[in-house]
Amino acid sequence: MTTKFGKGCHLHLIDGSAFIFRAYHALPPLTRKSDGLPIGAVSGFCNMLQRYVEGNHAADTPTHLAVIFDKGSHTFRNDMYDLYKANREAMPEDLRPQIPLTREATRAFNIACEEMEGYEADDIIATLSCQARDLGGRVTIVSSDKDLMQLVGDGVEMYDAMKNKVIDRDGVFEKFGVGPEGVVDVQALAGDSVDNVPGAPGIGIKTAALLINEFGTLEALLDRAEEIKQPKRRQTLIEKREQIELSKKLVQLDCNTPLEFTLDDLEIKDPDPEVLLGFLAKMEFRTLTKRIADALDAELPAIEDAAPVAKAGEAPAEVEDLPIDPEAYTCVSDLETLNTWIAEARHQGYVAVDTETTGLDNMTADLVGISLATKAGKACYIPLTHSKGGDDLFGGSELVAGQIPLQDALDALKPLLEDEAVRKIFQNAKYDCKIFQRYGIIVQGIDDTMLMSYALYSGLHGHGMDALSERYLGHNPIPIKDLIGSGKSMITFDKVDVEKATRYAAEDADITLRLWQKFAPQLHHAKVTRVYERLERPLVPVLAQMERHGVLVDRDTLSRMSNAFAQKMAGLEADIHEMAGESFNVGSPKQLGEILFDKMGFEGGKKGKTGAYATGADILEDLATEHELPARVLDWRQLSKLKSTYTDALQDHINKETGRVHTSYMQTGAATGRLSSTDPNLQNIPIRSEEGRRIREAFIAPEGKVLVSLDYSQIELRILAHVAGIDSLKQAFREGQDIHAATASEMFGVPLDQMTSDVRRQAKAINFGVIYGISGFGLARNLRIPRAEAQGFIDRYFERFPGIKDYMDATVKFAQENLFVETLFGRKIHTPEIAAKGPRAGFAKRAAINAPIQGTAADIIRRAMIRMPEAIAGQPAKMLLQVHDELLFEVEEDAVDQLIATAREVMESAASPAIHLDVPLIADAGQGCSWAEAH
DNA sequence: CTAGAGCGCTCG
DNA sequence: GTACGAGCGCTCTAGC
Known part of the structure; x- marks a missing residue:
């Protein structure tokens, strides 16, 4: 039989028992929710294994790996000395059932799992170490057990996982005062009370080391015991010679264990995600299952919520369907009360949050108040900047009394909002996060009921709060109209009466929390946890950042175009009226239809519910072969569209402070997973016609920068x-x-x-x-x-x-x-x-x-977008826009090549490793001073 | 006066 | 009766 193991190979041997005991003592006595089986040690063991295979340690990366276990309690050492390890404490009752599970765990990780009847794990480790070393390989023993230190030497080191420290010759010397080759002798003399190795009474490690260093070996020492000056020590060595020699046999590890496997069997193999995740899910390790599913980029298996008690940060399995009662909410008007709410949120590990602001445009809207909900039915509103009716015409407005000063409240809330360990639940988190960011708070650890609904029910219904509340809670929330009115007489939220605002705002937080409690367990059952956690939730901060950056739009360019369009339109309109023989609204399809089909007698049919003639472009194009008028109408319509929707409306969207246009991306707008863009829609800026394409000349980069566009080809x-x-x-x-x-x-x-x-x-x-x-x-x-x-x-x-x-x-x-x-x-x-x-x-x-x-x-470009910020971090570049298969960046001139290389790589590899495509993905790049040039 | 439907046009 | 997925400006009408 030939062995492949050899030079260049690095064998890591994990001392299984050490891992288990460390895990057992490091963790509280956890039990499996569904049946109460103790699993604390298994959990810790798996965590340690995972962290180890992740390579999160100071030792070198292994090529071969095994976990070595003890088997049975009787070994060849008991045959020599029946009191061997007789002092060992019995295994704790709640650890015993976990031992076989750690074996199962090891196999689930697809790591070699070895044991031998009649031998200790240490002997197997010794044998493997010797074999590996003899073949020219290197060995790392993962353990801090001093009994193993005798194995350290050329090519063999130990690694203390707890202290993240490698133990080499020097480390052994520190511990025993002798090199590894003297360890057995020192141990034989000093004995070991834990293993019940007798040794020489009265001689400890320090004395033993002294003696071995003086005489060289234990044998020499025993032979020349007469030379010892100290009488007591001399007598012990002579009288207890047999006991010392037995001790040496007990501590000497056996390098010739008859193994039934070879080093090649220990080669590292990737785990089978299904097996590993299946095991972890069976154990009901939620956090670890999720972490490993993430690491393997695999589907998260469902874990039943068996018990009604929720762990921190997880939704309770059973939701009480208490009626929603807006009168039960509280208004928080002092800092102490606010702090009790914050403490409760921390205690629970989650809290629903909602903000009230002066408007819908989160680039300009100001914070008015914040609501929190910690349990179904338990919610509060924290008014912050409600003001009296007077407006600026009368010299500014006065704050309503009984409100915590804005900055005090934000200072109190900031640590909670920024703590990733406490889940903040929003309905449409992007909006609230952007508001908070304007006040210097970067919210971490979010959940979003709107995105949960989208992941669960895309295509079934809308995902706004009103619809979700009615559908899943059977409750119609207070309409915002009742508070601020509508149309011309609409007021801003800061003018709303605080008591009314409390009922409305706290209800929103309450509803959000209740929806979360409904949706969170459903994600698993619908198998969309990964969609939600990998494609939806992480996109929120990315989109928020893009919207904040905005894109620079030149008002003058648009304005000049507008004027030119207006002139041309006026000319066309005059022509059209003359041809029609009367004046009419060219922009009215109804009037146009009557002119064309009734007055001028073209062939064509009525259409639709309204009974109006259809005058779409396709019909006008057909008629254009017969008459000039429809052709002119088509020209007019094109200009009208460009002017009203683009050159005019776009100017109104230029932010006064930034000079840029900040669109809003709707993550739940398209059922397929595509984004949509509103206020303004920057995903339908003209490009197909030459004239329309010129609109893109108004989208520019500031001085010293250029726009870079990358788009997926086909x-x-x-x-x-x-x-x-x-x-x-x-x-x-x-x-x-x-x-x-x-x-x-x-x-x-x-x-x-x-x-x-x-x-x-x-x-x-x-x-x-x-x-x-x-x-x-x-x-x-x-x-x-x-x-x-x-x-x-x-x-x-x-x-x-x-x-x-x-x-x-x-x-x-x-x-x-x-x-x-x-x-x-x-x-x-x-x-x-x-x-x-x-x-x-x-x-x-x-x-x-x-x-x-x-x-x-859509999923692929989302994955690229989610990875992009980290990939381009450090480059003077910003991702600004997404247009379904295109990403637009603003980059400093001299960094363009680097940005293109990075962004292209991210985009072209965005499908992997989750899936493998049989076709390559290609991203084409362009650059220029304007979007017209870049695309 | 306002809300909403319908039409038509823009994009991928 | 028809390509799939979006948003928005304009006109027109119903209803307050």
Whole structure:
């Protein structure tokens, strides 16, 4: 038999018993929730193992690793001396059942787990150490047991995991006063009361070391005992010679244990996530399971909440459905009371928090008050800056009495809000976190009921608090309208009566807490914990930061464009009126329809519920071949759109203080996992038309910086090629081919070098059509070809790529059976409409086909965004915007290349390690002074 | 006067 | 009756 183990290998041997006892004594007597089984030592043992394999230690990284256990209580030493270890205390009752579990734990980690009947763990360790050393390898013994110190020497060291210290020759010398080769002799003389090794009475370690150093070896000492000057010591050595020689045999470790395995069997192997997480979940180790699932990037297994008692920071398993009573809330008006609430939150490990402000724009809104909830029904409101009715016209407003000074309250709350160990529960955490950040508080340790609802129920309903409260708590919250009114007479929250505000604000915190108690256990059952914890929650601070940065927009550029558009529009309008023979509102589809179809007599039909003529671009384009008027209307509409939505409205969104535009990203807006952007929407800035594209010239970088854009190339088609398993498409992507041309070539048999732009255009339309859940009708309309011809294309496409058809059919079937579909990362998108009859079923089918593709792409860019801040930390660069498959950065001029390299790497590797794609992800980069140049 | 539906257009 | 996913400005109407 040949052995691979040799030079360059590094064997680590963990003393299992030492780990177990250390774990047992270090932790309180924990029990498994579901049945009360003691598991404290197992828990500690697993934690120590995990920390060790993570490499979180001072010793070198192992290539081979084993945990060595004792087996049975009778060993060959008992045959020599029946009192050996007779003084050992009996094992504690609650530790005994945990011993086999530590073996199971070791195997679950996929670490070699070794023991031998009749031998101590120390003998196995000794044997392995000798073997490894003889083969030229190195050994680290993970233990601080002094009995093992005799093994230290060339290539063999010990490692004290507790003190994170390596013990080498010097370390041994410190302990015994002799080198490792003298340890056995010293121990034989000094004896060991714990193991009941007799040794020489009256001689301790210090004396023993002195003697061994003087005589060299124990044998020499015993032979020349007569020479000892001290009479008592001389007598002992002579009289107790036999006992000392026995002691030496007892402490001498056996390097020739007949092992039934080889060093090669100890090679490090990765754990099987399913086995390991399964074991940890069985033990009900919540924190550790989560940590290891994170480390392995694996799905978190469900752990039943068996007992009603909650651990700190975890939701109670059983929620009391107390009625919601706004009169029961308290108003906190002094610091002492506030401190009792803070103490309760700390004691519990979680607290629901809500802020009240003067407006919805969190860049400018000021804090008015804060509400907290610690238990269902137990909530308070802390008014801070409520003021009397008078406004600034009368020389400023006066604060209402009975409020804690703002700064005092914030100083008291800051440590709580910034303590990661106390869970702060929000409904829409991004808003409140941004408010707090403006007051110098960086909230850590958040949960967000809105995001929980989104992870659980995306596609089923909205995730606003009112909807969630009604649906899951059967309670309609007090409408904000009742407090601040609406429309022109709307007031700001600081003018609201404090008692009314208390009922409203504390209720919001109470509801948030109750929703959290409902949702938290559901995440596990729905298997979306990982989606929530890895794709939703960590995105909150990233988006908050992007929104705070904002993007610089040049008002003058927009203003000049606006004027130019206005002039052109006026000219067009005059032309249109003249052609129509009367003056009318060109912006009114209703009036336009009447002019076109009633007065001018064009062919066309009524449409929709209102009975108005349809005058969409497609219809006007058809009419434009016959008459100038519809063509002019199309031009007018384009300019009108650009002016009203972009050059005009955008100016109103430029922040007075920053000169920048701060959009707001909605994380729960799109059912597929995409973000949406509002106030203003920066995800639909024109680019397709030359004229519209110029709007992007107004998005600029400040002096000395440039804008950098990176966008994923064809990410959805790549995902389709992967999920449907289309070899030819995957191959085309791997070779970096033009995918639409490749599709056309495959479909129509045209060689790539003879491809015409028209054939390619048709293939491109089909490719996109497939992603959208293709239909002959839709493709016909898009390509403006007869429906039968379009259907022919589709048929041929499915013939060439049968895997696509299979994927579509399988996805629809899955949706019909489960009423949801999933992305590759486990995001669930519910599709209840799939069960509907009639045309609605068609919509639902196409949506079901599209959702996993669009959603997987959305998940990938989310992962990139979550990793990005850390990846570019230290670079003079900021991530500003996300447009579904594009990220826009603002970077100092001389750092552009570095930023592109880093961001590209993050984006292109964003799918791994959670999933492996059969196609590469490619991000294209551009840069320039404006967004027009960068994209 | 205000809220909301409908239309049409912008983006990926 | 139809491509998938979004947001917003404008017009028009219903209803206070």
